[in-house]
Amino acid sequence: MNIAKEYLKKIKATCAAxxxxxxxxxxxxxxxxxxxxxxxxxxxxxxxxxxxxVIETLKNSLITSLxxxxxxxxxxxxxxxxxxxxxxxxxxxxxxxDGHALASKVLFGNYNWESIVD
Numbered sequence: 008m009n010i011a012k013e014y015l016k017k018i019k020a021t022c023a024a025x026x027x028x029x030x031x032x033x034x035x036x037x038x039x040x041x042x043x044x045x046x047x048x049x050x051x052x053x054x055x056x057x058x059x060x061v062i063e064t065l066k067n068s069l070i071t072s073l074x075x076x077x078x079x080x081x082x083x084x085x086x087x088x089x090x091x092x093x094x095x096x097x098x099x100x101x102x103x104x105d106g107h108a109l110a111s112k113v114l115f116g117n118y119n120w121e122s123i124v125d
Contacts, residue, residue: 008065012072019078031073032114035084036062037100044100086113 015031022029038045039062049059066082073080086109087094094106102110 008068008072011069012076015073015076015078019076028079030079030081032110033066033070033080033082033084034102034110035082035087037095038062039084040087040094081114083110083113 019029021027038048038059045059048054049056052058066084070080070082087106090109092105092109094102094109096103
């Protein structure tokens with residue numbers, strides 16, 4: 008996580024030097040959106056609920072660091088969890104067309120684009 012923080016500081020500095028507003032968008036992994044997938048992975052791996060929670064712990068640590076660095080953040084997890092659409096490909100855990108559509112809808116709906124688009 009420390010390496011990621013150092014790179015984020017450099018990215019923030021580069022953006023500031025070029026008058027670019029930085030926004031970090033957090034895309035939730037399928038395991039944090041689909042309870043069935045979470046249960047299957049836990050069953051197959053033999054991991055405890057605590058071990059399964061490591062992704063959430065890392066995300067919360069990242070969010071805390073981003074806030075301390077004054078970097079704007081948009082976490083899409085609650086939006087993805089509220090959706091009734093299948094947002095990931097069945098064959099893997101990448102976003103499908105509907106997942107990308109929801110991400111863009113939330114991003115464009117929640118961000119003040121007028122402040123950066125002339």
